[in-house]
Amino acid sequence: MARRPDLVGLTVLAMLSVRASHPYELHRFIVDTHKDYVTGLPRSLYHAVERLAGEELIVPVETSREGRRPERTVYEITDEGRRELATRIRALLENPGAERRTFTAVVSLIGVLPVPDALRALRTRAATIEGALAAMSGHLKAMRDSGLPDVLMIEVDYERAVSEAELTWLHQLIARLESGELDWPSTVRQELLGQVLGES
Structure with a gap:
């Protein structure tokens, strides 16, 4: 079984990539920005900090x-x-195989990547989903042609509908990034973090 992504550790790294902080401040930021995929607070956060420090991905200053x-x-x-x-x-952005909760978490942290890197990852994901949709459509057609009743294909039809919705959303996000409507220069990210934490 594949190991689940460490979403708490990923969130800690993402926040510390903006600026140095102590765990209580990180906890406040997670709660205030509704990172609801981070569960088991505050214990999970402190464990993640310990683990990341042990791996020398973060250091006390x-x-x-x-x-x-x-x-x-x-x-x-x-x-x-x-x-x-x-x-x-x-x-995690590139791989549509991850569960949707993981993708939601990763999208909320996308600002840690330079915009060109984020675009490449999102385009890769979109291309993979397009390929999967073509395969699903072919599978559904083959099942119908074989005479199977629609009730036996509901789950494939559902997966196709969800994938189509995600692909539409991805194309919209990519277009916003390409047009410059959505970007995240580092100075803005720093200011936003300060606003969330109630600083001047």
């Missing part, structure tokens, strides 16, 4: 304490962490 509060360690992403993040995001 500062520890501070305010009053009687527990110490807070600020982490930043390493160069290896940035490479790993980009590799994972590209692979």
Whole structure:
């Protein structure tokens, strides 16, 4: 069985690629931006931070304490962490085989990639889905030609309808990126993170 993607770790890497933060700040950002695919908070987040630090994808850069509060360690992403993040995001964007929850999570983190890389990954996904749709249509036709009743083909028809909807959405997203309507320069990403965390 294929290992499930580490969506919590991926989210931590994505947020730290914007700026160094401590786990409590990351927790607030996840909640405030409704990253609902991140479950088991706050424990899953702290475990992900520990795991990523153990793999040297993130490193502690500062520890501070305010009053009687527990110490807070600020982490930043390493160069290896940035490479790993980009590799994972590209692979999950390109591969339609991942479950839809995973794709939703990855799309929410797409801004960590340069726009040209995101476009390439989305075009690859769209081409794969187009090929799968052609195969499904051929399969449905063969089943109908063999005399099978429609009720025995409902699941294939459903998969085709869902794939067609995703392909339409992908084409719209690609068009928005190609036209420049949607982009994410790093300065804007930094400011947006500050806004979400309530900073000036």
